[in-house]
Amino acid sequence: MVEEFYTIEQVAELSNKSQKTVRRHIAANKLVASKSQNKYRILKSEYERWINSDDSNEELNRETFAKIDYQNNTYDDIVNWIDITDDWNKDGWSNVNYRNGYTFVDLFSGAGGLSCGLTMAGFTPVASVEIMEAAVETYKYNFIEQKGFNETVETRDIREEEVKQNLYDEIGERHVNLVVGGFPCQGFSMSGNRVITDERNSLYLEMKKIVEHLKPEYVVMENVEGLRSMMNGAIEKKIIEDYKKIGYDINVTILNSADYGVAQTRRRVIFIGNRVGGKNYHPQPFLDKEHYKTLGEEIERFMNLPNDKSINHIITKHSKEMEERIKAVPEGKSLYGNYSDAWKKSPWDKPSCTVKENHGGVNLHPKLPRVLTPRELAALQSFPDDFIFKGSKKWQLVQIGNAVPPLLGKAIGIAVKKALDIVME
Structure with missing residues (x-):
């Protein structure tokens, strides 16, 4: 009989922990998982061992884990x-x-x-x-x-x-x-x-x-x-x-x-x-904060610019269904409720959320039904417009997200x- 597998999402729900926490435990080898087709699978027996052991308690594993609520931290x-x-x-x-x-x-x-x-x-x-x-x-x-x-x-x-x-x-x-x-x-x-x-x-x-x-x-x-x-x-x-x-x-x-x-x-x-x-x-x-440069001020010049690979302005094509879903996302919210820092639509009249290295799934355009282009993300990082990124779009996004502004x-x-x-x- 084949043993049942859980996904990360299922483990998070069962354990009442966030998916980020589950992934951290997998990375630390506290929770053993196998990977198939780029997705993690956790045996039911392994989940039960983990949840009923000290391995699931980060407070008891401070040598491995470090956590902080940095919003309340002072130095x-x-x-x-x-x-x-x-x-x-x-x-x-x-x-x-x-x-x-x-x-x-x-x-x-x-x-x-x-x-x-x-x-x-x-x-x-x-x-x-x-x-x-x-x-x-x-x-x-x-x-x-x-x-x-x-x-x-x-x-x-x-x-x-x-x-x-x-x-x-x-x-x-x-x-x-x-x-x-x-x-x-x-x-x-x-x-x-x-x-x-x-x-x-x-x-x-x-x-x-x-x-x-x-x-x-x-x-x-x-x-x-x-x-x-x-x-x-x-x-x-x-x-x-x-x-x-x-x-x-x-x-x-x-x-x-x-x-x-x-x-x-x-x-x-x-x-x-x-x-x-x-x-x-x-x-x-x-x-x-009253004088910060806003997302809109930085990317408005690209609003009507057609696709232009030579300057990294590579526009992602979405299905009609996805375009409608993006349109419906309020400013400041995410397309996916469980991923508040991904597929996020930063407000037009405020600074952008952090530009990250995750292949373009972070930043939604506040006014257009698409994700931001590499050129727009580079602008939000404060790169000059004549700074050109090489490699495929995927690697352009990695470079931009990893950069110091x-x-x-x-x-x-x-x-x-x-x-x-x-x-x-």
């Missing part, structure tokens, strides 16, 4: 805020002749959101490291072919010692003032499984090795807000202590992209450190530039 951060508005109108992306005299290396660069922001702030890119082939193609096209920067960009795995050595050889005698890295955050993400043992959670150590070798004056690390709560703050503390051991004093706080002109609510934890006795400045927010990167870059101006006098 006693020591932050050195600095006004960046005097440099805000300078743009080293549209005017590549504007350089501030400082160089940077971008690790885990993705398509180049943070790099784009730093070049806006006047920094000159020297090299980048990224493992995703499509993202490297995007980076090369925009920074080398279109903007003419003389930097080394290759598809490579930062964990390999040969890759690190090649990076050092390619940089050669050039001095690097800043190393930045949005080390992979899937293991830390509040929307992901957030399993402590996820091997991606230690990739910041690979970045630390490179920082220790290159010895830049400053270092910037970016990650999701959920990192701060892992193991009751022990992960964040370890990162700070590890950098202290190699001579870098770190200040950390959370920045919201909307505070810097991005038409999107996107909170990220930003570590800034230096080894030269300087200040670690974070950019002072210069917008408040360039305007947030610009704000951070201006703050670091001001700090460097002081210590380099």
